[in-house]
Amino acid sequence: MVLFLKEDNEIYAYNKRLKKEDIEKYQDAIWYEGDFDFLDGKDKEGYAKLYRWNGEKPILEYIPTPEPEPTIDEKIYEAVIKSQDEIRQEGADMVMEEMKKRGLIV
Structure with a gap:
């Protein structure tokens, strides 16, 4: 052979x-x-x-074996989810800050 x-x-x-x-x-x-x-x-x-x-x-x-490369759809989905989480956190931070200013929380 x-x-x-x-x-x-x-x-x-x-x-x-x-x-x-x-x-x-x-x-x-x-x-x-x-x-x-x-x-x-x-x-x-x-x-x-x-x-x-x-x-x-x-x-x-x-x-x-190397980890499989994420597909373009997976990359987009991850970016969208990440952006939504960041937006939620920013909103929560603004609400907390406003509540502190008004003396509702310490």
Whole structure:
């Protein structure tokens, strides 16, 4: 089987049909006598699987998955909610200040 590697030895593809003598055309290809599939290994919540070539065989590493980027709708919603909270607080502050001036609260 043929494994295709990035510069940092990350396996990004494989081909089970190419013959060993045909991989000379590909600079990023290596021959591996074993079996490999990206479905190998258990999934871990919060982590992505990363396969690397260690010189002898593929090894599985787990890397933390980045937090998903909020959508534009989520960003707008958060800004609107935040603005409403700020407006409410400003209103409450003005009412409290007026009540203090009138001596209704200390």
